[in-house]
Amino acid sequence: MALTGRAVLAAAIGVLVVGLLLPSLLGLAVVEGLLLLGVLTDLLLAAGVRDLTFTRAGDTAVRLGESAEVTLTVTNPGGRALRGRLRDAWPPSTGTTTQRHDLAVPAGERRRVTTTMTPTRRGDRHAHRVTVRSVGPLGLAARQGSHLVPWRLRVLPGFPSRRLLPSKLERLRELDGRSALLTRGAGTEFDTLREYVPGDDAKSIDWRASARNQGVVVRTWRPERDRHILVVLDTGRTSAGRIGDIPRLDAAMDATLLLTAVANHAGDRVDLLAYDRRVRAEVRRAPRNGILPAFVQAMSTLEPELVEPDARGLAAEILRRSPRRSLIVLMTGLEREAVQEGILPVLPQLAARHEVIVAAVADPAITRMAAHRGDATAVYEAAAAEKELAERRTTAADLRRRNVTVVDAPPGELASAVTDMYLALKLAGRL
Amino acid sequence: MSADPAGPAAPDSPAPGVSGTAAFGPTLPAPTPLGRTAEQTWRRLRVPLALVALVVIVVSALVLIRGDRHEGSLDPRSTGKAGSKAVAQLLRARGVEVEPVRSADAAERAIRPDTTLVVAYPDLVTDAHLARLAAAAPARTVLIRPDEAALTALAPGVRAARDTSGRELDPDCRLPAAQRAGSADVGGGRFDIGPFPTATGCYPYAGLPTLVLAPAGPGRDTVVLGSGSMLTNDRLDAHGNAALALNLLGAHPHLVWYLPGSGELPPADDSLWDLLPAGWRWGAAQLAVAAVLLALWRARRLGPVVAEPLPVVVRAAETVEGRARLYRRGRARDTAAELLRAAARERLARLLGGDTGEAALIAAVTARTDHTSAHVHALLYGAIPESDEALVTLSADLDALIRQVRTT
Numbered sequence: 040m041a042l043t044g045r046a047v048l049a050a051a052i053g054v055l056v057v058g059l060l061l062p063s064l065l066g067l068a069v070v071e072g073l074l075l076l077g078v079l080t081d082l083l084l085a086a087g088v089r090d091l092t093f094t095r096a097g098d099t100a101v102r103l104g105e106s107a108e109v110t111l112t113v114t115n116p117g118g119r120a121l122r123g124r125l126r127d128a129w130p131p132s133t134g135t136t137t138q139r140h141d142l143a144v145p146a147g148e149r150r151r152v153t154t155t156m157t158p159t160r161r162g163d164r165h166a167h168r169v170t171v172r173s174v175g176p177l178g179l180a181a182r183q184g185s186h187l188v189p190w191r192l193r194v195l196p197g198f199p200s201r202r203l204l205p206s207k208l209e210r211l212r213e214l215d216g217r218s219a220l221l222t223r224g225a226g227t228e229f230d231t232l233r234e235y236v237p238g239d240d241a242k243s244i245d246w247r248a249s250a251r252n253q254g255v256v257v258r259t260w261r262p263e264r265d266r267h268i269l270v271v272l273d274t275g276r277t278s279a280g281r282i283g284d285i286p287r288l289d290a291a292m293d294a295t296l297l298l299t300a301v302a303n304h305a306g307d308r309v310d311l312l313a314y315d316r317r318v319r320a321e322v323r324r325a326p327r328n329g330i331l332p333a334f335v336q337a338m339s340t341l342e343p344e345l346v347e348p349d350a351r352g353l354a355a356e357i358l359r360r361s362p363r364r365s366l367i368v369l370m371t372g373l374e375r376e377a378v379q380e381g382i383l384p385v386l387p388q389l390a391a392r393h394e395v396i397v398a399a400v401a402d403p404a405i406t407r408m409a410a411h412r413g414d415a416t417a418v419y420e421a422a423a424a425e426k427e428l429a430e431r432r433t434t435a436a437d438l439r440r441r442n443v444t445v446v447d448a449p450p451g452e453l454a455s456a457v458t459d460m461y462l463a464l465k466l467a468g469r470l
Numbered sequence: 471m472s473a474d475p476a477g478p479a480a481p482d483s484p485a486p487g488v489s490g491t492a493a494f495g496p497t498l499p500a501p502t503p504l505g506r507t508a509e510q511t512w513r514r515l516r517v518p519l520a521l522v523a524l525v526v527i528v529v530s531a532l533v534l535i536r537g538d539r540h541e542g543s544l545d546p547r548s549t550g551k552a553g554s555k556a557v558a559q560l561l562r563a564r565g566v567e568v569e570p571v572r573s574a575d576a577a578e579r580a581i582r583p584d585t586t587l588v589v590a591y592p593d594l595v596t597d598a599h600l601a602r603l604a605a606a607a608p609a610r611t612v613l614i615r616p617d618e619a620a621l622t623a624l625a626p627g628v629r630a631a632r633d634t635s636g637r638e639l640d641p642d643c644r645l646p647a648a649q650r651a652g653s654a655d656v657g658g659g660r661f662d663i664g665p666f667p668t669a670t671g672c673y674p675y676a677g678l679p680t681l682v683l684a685p686a687g688p689g690r691d692t693v694v695l696g697s698g699s700m701l702t703n704d705r706l707d708a709h710g711n712a713a714l715a716l717n718l719l720g721a722h723p724h725l726v727w728y729l730p731g732s733g734e735l736p737p738a739d740d741s742l743w744d745l746l747p748a749g750w751r752w753g754a755a756q757l758a759v760a761a762v763l764l765a766l767w768r769a770r771r772l773g774p775v776v777a778e779p780l781p782v783v784v785r786a787a788e789t790v791e792g793r794a795r796l797y798r799r800g801r802a803r804d805t806a807a808e809l810l811r812a813a814a815r816e817r818l819a820r821l822l823g824g825d826t827g828e829a830a831l832i833a834a835v836t837a838r839t840d841h842t843s844a845h846v847h848a849l850l851y852g853a854i855p856e857s858d859e860a861l862v863t864l865s866a867d868l869d870a871l872i873r874q875v876r877t878t
Binding site: 042043044047051053054055056057058061062066067088090126128167168185281287343345402404408409412414415418419422423426427428429 | 756764782784787
């Protein structure tokens with residue numbers, strides 16, 4: 040049960056009654072008796088809460104940063120009208136602004152309430168419980184009870200770099216545009232023969248075909264299609280580090296999604312593996328038209344684990360998944376100790392069979408710190424930041440010596456940088 | 471209000487928007503209530519309720535059994551150490567009728583011409599009541615440690631003097647009762663009887679008596695005691711206490727023992743509650759009820775607080791900041807200066823075409839700027855700064871050098 044403000048108001052008016060009209064124990068008893076009677080009447084006559092039934096409908100998934108709506112239908116099977124308040128409780132990170140609703144359900148009818156949510160974190164959010172407070176006819180007291188009405192809202196990665204997709208696809212078209220400018224090389228395949236137009240490279244003229252035709256004919260080439268790409272997300276401890284307010288892992292996911300969208304468009308096959316000491320998530324052989332949803336679903340519940348990643352296990356998993364030459368994009372950190380004791384020893388066996396990109400999320404705060412001057416504290420910070428930057432450069436150089444391409448970019452630019460690197464490798468025929 | 475009508479519930483048609491979303495939500499309304507039924511609540515609460523009832527019964531019984539006990543000091547009904555039931559019993563055994571009263575009115579009514587009136591705490595009695603007691607004219611008035619106001623009303627001419635600590639004193643006077651009793655525990659308040667020559671002072675300490683017998687009219691007198699300790703159950707059997715008490719209090723056949731009660735406190739000590747008009751006391755009680763209801767209203771939440779596990783927040787730059795603090799605390803100017811210089815050298819080498827040799831770099835920088843080669847060497851490969859200020863200056867100079875090289 041629950042009391043209402045009206046019961047308190049009635050008790051406060053009772054002060055005047057007792058003070059002015061009946062200043063005695065009798066007066067007190069009369070007022071208290073009337074109050075109790077009113078409260079009992081309300082409790083008896085309020086619509087039952089236990090017998091209510093609930094159904095949910097609405098969104099089951101939402102991108103981080105966007106809003107979802109879940110409706111709750113309340114059916115009142117009892118003989119009395121329900122009047123009161125309803126709270127559809129969700130965890131705080133669901134970002135519900137409209138958890139509490141005024142509710143009025145006539146006997147035998149049903150009403151719908153809509154809860155709008157703007158989640159602040161990735162992952163699955165489960166509805167907590169629905170609490171209904173049913174106020175009696177006098178408005179002095181209410182029955183209150185809760186129901187468990189399960190619902191799951193999956194919060195998917197935000198993919199903020201989606202806005203870059205058109206420009207990257209444009210670049211891909213330029214590169215894939217059957218242009219005669221692209222000369223024959225490793226990793227290119229013969230596309231078509233077409234008429235020479237002024238501006239075409241004279242070296243691309245196919246003389247034998249020209250002889251058979253009236254005009255001059257050039258050969259066009261395009262990058263090889265149907266390459267295999269494996270994106271590996273390191274979900275170990277370094278991925279938990281926050282840059283600004285988002286974890287490194289989320290920046291890596293954003294880059295993964297942009298790369299996947301572009302590569303899928305370019306006709307390559309993309310697989311996903313999330314690993315720290317065991318496989319956390321994977322996508323293999325997703326259908327071409329459903330690859331982004333598959334990735335997004337697989338990544339939505341990934342959380343950074345506070346463990347040191349197992350680089351040997353990771354290498355074994357990668358090799359098991361890539362039987363032929365592939366592009367391995369390893370989203371990890373560039374911290375010197377982590378790299379030297381982690382992936383550095385296993386990289387040669389990967390780089391020997393595959394093309395490897397190591398993509399790391401750099402922290403712009405450290406770059407800012409290195410440039411900051413002022414007092415002694417700032418200069419010491421700048422020195423520490425320079426040390427960190429120098430170590431990152433050394434680590435990146437170590438990796439490059441092992442035939443690995445390194446992309447080190449802040450979160451806002453990583454997706455673009457990784458995709459550009461992919462396009463560059465594709466253009467160079469290194470896939 | 472965001473509830474919108476969805477029409478009456480028909481048992482065979484699903485709710486709008488529900489069909490087709492069976493992925494996670496049930497399509498059929500299943501019984502979902504949480505919380506306890508009335509029977510479960512009763513089963514849960516009956517043991518605590520029984521315990522509460524037991525406590526109430528036991529406490530009430532104890533209060534009823536012990537209800538007639540008196541524990542006040544100098545209370546003729548009290549058997550405690552500070553009580554005075556022993557002396558009252560002795561007086562009764564000697565045929566004195568002892569009548570304990572708790573109010574001035576009752577005392578005034580009980581006083582007869584052959585009455586001994588004992589006022590246990592005269593300083594707790596209001597002046598008006600004292601005057602009425604004096605007017606009632608008892609045969610003997612015994613004041614136990616009176617203050618100036620009580621003396622003025624009941625023993626005019628006797629003045630209170632500086633107190634001494636309570637102790638055993640010798641009678642040292644002509645009063646037969648005191649001489650027969652011998653030494654007694656009377657020390658406490660002392661009195662100045664200088665302006666009252668007919669008064670008799672006994673048990674003096676340092677010249678001032680602690681017991682005074684002052685005539686108060688034909689056949690009446692007033693006894694002023696500096697301390698009531700000789701009348702307590704604890705001290706009655708010591709020295710001549712009992713004899714002195716019986717002689718002083720047993721002189722007349724009727725004794726009124728006036729112990730001022732709590733209802734007679736002077737008006738200055740009235741609580742706020744007493745100052746309220748009687749009717750509003752009940753109003754205030756009702757106000758308390760309203761306050762309790764207010765608390766209950768605001769305390770009841772609409773469902774419990776929802777908790778969720780939060781992700782660990784690790785700031786990526788944390789280790790760098792920690793290292794900076796270590797440098798600062800350790801005054802690691804050498805390390806800091808070398809790191810800054812190395813970073814500057816690398817930047818310069820990048821700007822100037824990648825030759826990182828010491829001599830080549832200095833020569834290239836000197837060629838691009840107006841600095842001497844010695845100055846550039848001191849900046850890029852110089853000594854460790856002497857102080858934090860020198861380190862700050864060094865960092866500024868390095869920045870300036872890089873800017874200069876970049877712009878030329």
